[in-house]
Structures are given as structure tokens and as C-alpha cells.
Amino acid sequence: MGAEYYNFLQTFLIKPEDPDFEFYAGQYEETEAFAYYVKLADGLKQEEKTTLFVSYKHMVSFEWEDPEFMDRLMREYARYEPYLKKALT
Numbered sequence: 001m002g003a004e005y006y007n008f009l010q011t012f013l014i015k016p017e018d019p020d021f022e023f024y025a026g027q028y029e030e031t032e033a034f035a036y037y038v039k040l041a042d043g044l045k046q047e048e049k050t051t052l053f054v055s056y057k058h059m060v061s062f063e064w065e066d067p068e069f070m071d072r073l074m075r076e077y078a079r080y081e082p083y084l085k086k087a088l089t
Helices: 002-011 021-028 036-046 056-061 069-075 077-087
Strands: none
Touching: 002 036, 002 077, 056 069, 069 077
């Protein structure tokens, strides 16, 4: 679970066809698809902040290796939360 979540954070792209592209891209002066959570994490590190906000909309639109990932996460979040946090370190 943690490894797949880490993969999401590393590979999720905000693309120009995303209806919210201008909002996200404007924060980073991007004009093409970019790895949003990588940029966000870099900014948090520079600002010495520790809370990463992840969009549910992004998670449900992502093509997970395990098609049951989101269902399991929703049903048993408390069980998987430690693995998700560990994926961030």
C-alpha cells in the first residue's frame, strides 16, 4: 500500500487538459504537464513544513496498479494510514 501511494506521489501529473490546470500550474509557473506532488513536497521541504494535502480528486483519477487500491483505502483507512505516512519519508 505504501509503495503504491509513493508511486502516485512521484508520478501523478497535472496536465493542461485538467480543468484546474491553470490553478495548479500558476503556483509553479508551469505551462506543460508536471509532477505536482513532487513540486509540492519540494516546496514544503524548503519552507520546513510537514503537512502535505493530497486531493481526493487526483487520487480517484489516478490509474493505480491495484484496481482495488481506492476501495481498500476508503474501507480501511485507519489500518493503512501508517503505511501512507511512511511513504512520505
